[in-house]
Amino acid sequence: MTAQYDAPSYDAIVLGAGAAGLMCAAVAGQRGRRVLLIDHADEVGKKILISGGGRCNFTNLGAGPGNYHSQNPHFAKSALSRYTPRDFLDLVERYGIAWHEKTLGQLFCDGPARQIVDMLLAECRAGAVEIACGAAITEITHADGLFHVTAGGRMAKAPALVLATGGPSIPKMGATGFAYDVARQFGLKVVQPRPALVPLTLAGGDALFTDLSGVSADVLVRAGKQTFREAALFTHRGLSGPAILQISSYWHHGEAIGVNFLPDRAPGWLLAAKLAHPKAGLRRLLREALPERLATALCEQLGVEGELGAQTNARLSAAESRLADWRFQPNGTEGYAKAEVTAGGISTADLSSKTLEARRVPGLFAIGEAVDVTGWLGGYNFQWAWASAHAAAQAI
């Protein structure tokens, strides 16, 4: 696909042929709108292709506003309620794409993620969408109710312009903060973007744990009031795994996160163990619930050696409390290079939650990851891309 589009006038120009842009262009096209979809990459939907480990976790059956964060937690409600996970699943099934539920409502393709991209391209064809790939966008202007876009050396104009160029996570795949620049050009505010669903890095005393690289455990992790119960993984740089990626979206620089290494143990379990097994050592007890290397490291850090019966109750209570809320002080994240999404983005305060249209710039829309709506890990981000795209397409 190249930047070959011949007509200068369209009903809508969609910038970014990722998840949201493909969906929006297809739906608007099928509603009879003449749509031009422009991307600077040489092929469409690159993030879809690598998503979900190549199997694309394309939605989550439980997706609702509570699975997203944004400066306005209510903003996503309207779009999510009007295009549901079932709606996207109906589309997937119409194309005969085999799928399975992995866990926690997460739906994946049985086969390659390419099937989702091919489906969206077929939907675009059904809407007679013109697609221009490999087209660097050099200028956007707005005059007399029309947006003029110069890309790949050609100019096109339309009364509607949709920003669907995502966020800057994984720059080596062509991700940019372009949507923010265009939003600012038109006077829209941008909530400070930051890497999210990203591994956290450790330094100082916490760095001792990097010796545990490769060890994982089922934990309950906490940042502020938000908690997630999933696997955490120690890495040579710090912490990763689903629990950590999830909590990273809620973590802010300078804050500690709390990890409960024994989320199934009732309060008082260690004093009860002392009574029941006074000859046992803490290390042995921890090994029953945790990988051996982790149990050993925790025991060393706690400094509780020897038989439980020889420990004071106060010491054991303190050890139990620490195991239930082990504080790590991350010194950063692995950054956009490793972030599955970008939190923050175009401020929802400047957009209509019903149509995703800019309140003060008629005809300008922003959808998908470019907007300050960020989903949890597990298919929620694609569901926001589909739903916000669908909402905008109804208004074009």
Ligand SMILES: Cc1cc2nc3c(=O)[nH]c(=O)nc-3n(C[C@H](O)[C@H](O)[C@H](O)COP(=O)(O)OP(=O)(O)OC[C@H]3O[C@@H](n4cnc5c(N)ncnc54)[C@H](O)[C@@H]3O)c2cc1C
């Ligand atoms: C490794 C990885 C795995 C993921 N797995 C999942 C998953 O399984 N489930 C899930 O729900 N989410 C997943 N995500 C998140 C999901 O991919 C994104 O939230 C989603 O793709 C956002 O859709 P979007 O259309 O807004 O942006 P994108 O899909 O990123 O699309 C943006 C498009 O804009 C184009 N673009 C960027 N800048 C410019 C520019 N200057 N000019 C022209 N075009 C431009 C890009 O080339 C791209 O095609 C994953 C992300 C990553 C990085």
